[in-house]
């Protein structure tokens with residue numbers, strides 16, 4: 299049958315692919331669908347196990363839109379294990395502290411140095427431009443021997459022998475490939491997830507994110523700053539080795555953004571923050587242009603895998619960005635997937651074990667990020683109560 303343009307094979311042949319003993323990674327192959335942060339990270343970790351790795355990416359070039367990313371120590375410790383931290387630290391910034399303020403009054407609610415957290419994990423807290431992270435991951439994936447095919451869009455997936463057979467449109471022609479394991483790292487609108495028959499849809503959060511990269515000003519803060527306000531909030535931090543500031547402004551919007559991102563209307567941003575502190579408004583005035591992203595997440599999924607197919611990153615657990623953990627969790631997925639396949643060999647059972655480790659943690663973070671939306675945007679009395687709690691107990695109210 300067909301689901302969303304993807305061929306779904308019958309249960310009998312799916313069962314055939316679900317059987318089969320574990321295979322040695324060094325004589326196995328993986329097809330990864332999607333060359334985002336998650337897909338590239340998985341390409342690197344699976345190549346290190348010895349698998350032959352192909353990555354199919356529908357876009358014509360590996361490129362990220364201009365925006366920043368917070369990379370917490372739970373992710374950077376894996377990037378360090380992969381030998382990528384030196385390259386990343388050349389383009390990233392180590393922010394000094396998390397600075398939480400009420401965006402209307404500029405009243406300081408909490409100020410916490412990142413040092414202790416980084417020391418606990420033995421890895422740094424970093425902020426980086428997404429394009430810079432993607433460049434490092436793409437170069438490392440290519441160096442490791444991943445075969446990255448651009449302009450290649452997955453069309454169908456079906457069991458074939460003891461593995462899977464995938465078909466993609468590559469420009470005007472169709473190509474086919476067999477693999478022992480298929481990883482859907484194809485983002486929040488994943489077609490691999492459709493193949494698994496889960497029947498879930500991304501949930502629009504009635505919020506959008508306006509993002510901008512602003513040339514550095516002399517008074518720019520070395521901190522990650524979080525400004526909370528009624529129905530909106532703003533996050534800023536330095537990127538591009540400290541030569542620019544990333545700004546993310548979250549505002550309510552009932553009309554969904556249908557594409558992943560679109561040019562943002564600056565007047566809407568200025569209107570949403572009209573009553574905010576002059577310092578916040580001055581920052582937004584400096585933005586040369588905004589991109590607008592619709593915010594979508596998924597309900598936690600009941601399963602990620604079937605037979606020799608599994609999910610990773612946003613395809614498995616797209617989350618609202620209010621804990622800044624989406625990319626970090628994709629990197630964790632890639633690390634854990636390789637750990638489990640290295641230990642168990644390549645088999646459906648190994649994919650189930652990977653999923654069993656990852657699902658509870660990512661579900662907790664998905665729900666925590668939703669909860670934060672409510673706390674960040676409180677109005678009236680709730681806002682005053684929240685501010686008092688953060689002042690008294692620190693920002694732990696806002697963490698997972």
Ligand code: FAD
Nearest residue numbers: 332334335336356368452484485611612619622624625626
């Ligand atoms: P994606 O980046 O979506 O990549 C999927 C890839 O698959 C794409 O390249 C796509 O073209 C490709 N693809 C899709 N379908 C097909 C197909 N059929 N065939 C071939 N290729 C296909 N995370 C953090 O850790 N820290 C942050 O500070 C942070 N801030 C954020 C702020 C905002 C406003 C938003 C929206 C998100 C933020 N995130 C953050 C989350 C993070 O951006 C995502 O979790 C992360 O990019 C997911 O990576 P991914 O590789 O799983 O998916």
